[in-house]
Amino acid sequence: MSRLQADHLFKVFGRRPDEAVRRLAAGETDREELRAEGTTAAVVDAGFTVEPGQIFVVMGLSGSGKSTLLRMLNGLLEPTAGRVLFDGRDLTALSPRDLRTVRSTKISMVFQHFALFPHRNVLENAAYGLEVQGVPRAERETRAAEALELCGLSGWEKSWPDELSGGMQQRVGLARALATDADLLLMDESFSALDPLIRRDMQDQLLVLQQRLKKTIVFITHDLNEAMRLGDRIAVMRDGRIVQLGTAEDILVRPADDYVASFIQDVDRSRVLTASAVMTGGATPADCPAGCGCRPVGPDTLVADLCAVAARAPHPVTVQDSDGSVLGVVPTERLLAVMGGLGARDAGDPADAKTGTETGGKAGPETGGKADSLAAAQPKKELTARA
Numbered sequence: 001m002s003r004l005q006a007d008h009l010f011k012v013f014g015r016r017p018d019e020a021v022r023r024l025a026a027g028e029t030d031r032e033e034l035r036a037e038g039t040t041a042a043v044v045d046a047g048f049t050v051e052p053g054q055i056f057v058v059m060g061l062s063g064s065g066k067s068t069l070l071r072m073l074n075g076l077l078e079p080t081a082g083r084v085l086f087d088g089r090d091l092t093a094l095s096p097r098d099l100r101t102v103r104s105t106k107i108s109m110v111f112q113h114f115a116l117f118p119h120r121n122v123l124e125n126a127a128y129g130l131e132v133q134g135v136p137r138a139e140r141e142t143r144a145a146e147a148l149e150l151c152g153l154s155g156w157e158k159s160w161p162d163e164l165s166g167g168m169q170q171r172v173g174l175a176r177a178l179a180t181d182a183d184l185l186l187m188d189e190s191f192s193a194l195d196p197l198i199r200r201d202m203q204d205q206l207l208v209l210q211q212r213l214k215k216t217i218v219f220i221t222h223d224l225n226e227a228m229r230l231g232d233r234i235a236v237m238r239d240g241r242i243v244q245l246g247t248a249e250d251i252l253v254r255p256a257d258d259y260v261a262s263f264i265q266d267v268d269r270s271r272v273l274t275a276s277a278v279m280t281g282g283a284t285p286a287d288c289p290a291g292c293g294c295r296p297v298g299p300d301t302l303v304a305d306l307c308a309v310a311a312r313a314p315h316p317v318t319v320q321d322s323d324g325s326v327l328g329v330v331p332t333e334r335l336l337a338v339m340g341g342l343g344a345r346d347a348g349d350p351a352d353a354k355t356g357t358e359t360g361g362k363a364g365p366e367t368g369g370k371a372d373s374l375a376a377a378q379p380k381k382e383l384t385a386r387a
């Protein structure tokens with residue numbers, strides 16, 4: 001069973017929302033026309049599933065409906081139409097009391113500007129969610145201290161929020177969410193206010209934590225690079241609708257439309273695409289001279305690392321599985337085509353379908369997800385949570 005499932009979710013603000021949903025579903029109107037009537041269709045027919053242990057990223061420009069979608073996922077906003085299933089339970093059908101219980105014990109939110117209480121120290125701030133749940137002081141302080149340690153904040157327990165940098169404050173917010181043991185983390189632009197280096201650091205820390213904790217995370221961002229770095233699967237939103245749903249590779253290699261294609265122009269493909277996405281079918285080149293110094297790569301090798309290997313090999317690079325079986329080869333011209341922004345089809349690849357599909361992406365929980373593939377592709381020291 002999926003941890004989270006959204007079925008035909010709509011949220012319409014303004015006059016006669018039900019009528020607007022009916023007209024939208026019937027294709028009788030669109031968002032622009034409704035806006036002219038003074039009605040905002042914030043989310044239009046959104047549907048997806050999130051599996052346990054996945055990081056599901058919702059990406060889109062300002063106003064595309066991301067936060068509205070997220071607030072429906074934890075029951076803060078009631079959908080105008082559609083259902084949200086959390087572990088198979090219909091959130092939209094729960095009594096207000098049951099919904100409050102689910103929200104305080106099973107779901108945690110981390111916002112962009114995490115509001116820490118200025119008059120509480122770091123430990124008390126991290127323990128706040130447990131305090132709301134009525135957990136006794138000693139237990140909540142132990143659990144909060146553990147969560148702070150996970151987030152690299154050991155030793156800061158007695159400090160006051162204003163003694164912490166923005167990045168550290170954000171980590172206290174993350175620790176508060178983790179301390180509650182909630183299965184589902186909803187993160188709305190949680191790293192967007194941080195400067196680029198700290199932001200990247202937080203992304204790494206989240207991936208490291210995720211390797212250990214295997215939470216289910218819905219992460220909202222308007223930054224495609226962040227989406228690609230974090231997301232096992234990514235939903236791209238435009239004007240309230242999900243216009244593409246897939247892995248980072250799906251989106252880079254097969255953008256659903258011109259809008260998505262224009263979005264991905266600036267993405268560093270070499271750090272997203274892997275050997276499995278760019279290889280062609282075929283055996284190891286027969287003309288490999290003995291001692292040419294070439295070496296095979298694994299299917300999860302990032303294209304950036306593949307380029308370094310290809311630069312030294314006088315023939316296509318072999319991609320092989322951990323058991324040594326050959327999966328395909330990557331000719332240099334193909335690497336260049338991919339780096340130059342050509343999709344698999346443009347580059348004339350018969351093995352076009354090597355990337356995951358909407359339901360069968362490589363980065364599902366069964367294969368360890370994004371954290372594992374990132375860990376495999378990057379030096380370990382970069383990924384060690386700071387103590």
Ligand SMILES: Nc1ncnc2c1ncn2[C@@H]1O[C@H](COP(=O)(O)OP(=O)(O)OP(=O)(O)O)[C@@H](O)[C@H]1O
Binds near residue numbers: 042065068
């Ligand atoms: N309570 C509300 N009442 C009326 N309109 C709303 C309300 N909340 C959101 N909207 C509208 O719904 C649309 C989507 O807003 P939402 O906040 O979900 O976008 P977003 O993708 O999160 O944007 P941002 O990246 O700026 O946070 C916007 O047009 C917004 O003005």
Ligand SMILES: [Mg+2]
Binds near residue numbers: 067
């Ligand atoms: Mg928002």
